[in-house]
Amino acid sequence: MKKQFTVDTLRRLLNQIAAAGYGYAAIFIGESYPLMDDSVISDLYNNKVKIRNTYYDKKMVKALHKASSYMECICRTYLTECYKACADISEEEMYDE
Secondary structure, X not given: OOOXXXXXXXXXXXXXXXXXXXXXXXXXXXXXXXXXXXXXXXXXXXXXXXXXXXXXXXXHHHHHHHHHHHHHHHHHHHHHHHHHHHHOOOHHHHHOO
């Protein structure tokens, strides 16, 4: 499995991304980036964010843990607020149509 882009492969990919309307998007280039098998995927249909990394350094691991922690807090807050909203609805309101 190829782990590293070539200059030509990267150029083609960046041209495709720009042609799709994302030419303004920031990219990260570091010591071992961009790796072909790394990705951040927003799956809006299933309400998921998937992060796949093959290269780690201390700062990236810390950033991923921080992002994961924030996502847990967001989910917990959302569920708490939904529960509170349901608790505030009277029985008559629940069955009104």
